[in-house]
Structure formats: structure tokens, C-alpha cells
Amino acid sequence: MKDKIGPAMQAIHELFPQLFHSDMFGRDAVVEEATRKSLERYILGQDRRLKSECSCCGVVVGAGDPKMKTCSRCGLVGYCSKDCQLSGWKDHKVVCRSTKELKNGDLVRLWGLVEEKAQSNGLVFEVVGQDTESKDWKLQTLGTEDY
16 A cells, blocks of 8 residues: 555554554544554545545445535535445444544645636645634645655
């Protein structure tokens, strides 16, 4: 797997043991292997905004297909069926938050509109705090994906 990711993402991958014992998601939790895999795919850049791959079973459904169900809270993961959505919730709920609920230490990617299409330049940022006066989030660049 390391040959498919850039140096910054390799560093993040190697930090996973420490991240799972931190309060990265605002809660102390014992993370099971399935959750670890789910979070690893999420952080390493599986683009869930397109929601074309079922987050539970991995089946690929066309982007925008009405059969694809998305998480109503975060909107970042897709499911091919109600059964997969219910099955996947056990693991997904550990990392699921509204995008308005950022916390220090979260890893995020920014999206913008380019010719009416959502696009990301692949940069990964770490949330390092919030300006109390402006309510703007402070971000720190970690690196970019090489795939």
C-alpha cells in the first residue's frame, strides 16, 4: 500500500497506532479492526463524495445512482442498500460527524468548484484550532496524495 501514497500520507499511515489511542474524534474508544480499516480508507483519500462505492460491501454503483444511499449526517459515505447502511453504521458511527463539527486534530480536504464541478487538489490539512473572534478554522497543510 505504501507505494501508492505520498510521503505525508505514509507518515499518517504509520501514526495510526498513536491516533487510535488519542482523543482524535472527541471520544475515547476502543477501535476494532473493521473500524480501523474504515477510518484508514477514509483518511487515505477514498473519495466518498462521489458515493459510487458502497462503504460496507465495496460494490461499485454509478455516481448519482438513486439506488445509492448516503449518510444523512456527514454525507461522505455511500451504501448500495438499506441493509448495508444498517450494517455499516456500527463502524461508521465512530468517525461520523456533521462537517460543522470539526475538532482539533481532524484531517480534512478542501473542495471547490471548478467549471461547475466539485474538485479537490488532493491536499490534506489538519485542523489546528478555531479563531474565537471570526469563527474561522485554522488549518495546517500535511501534504498531498500521489494517486
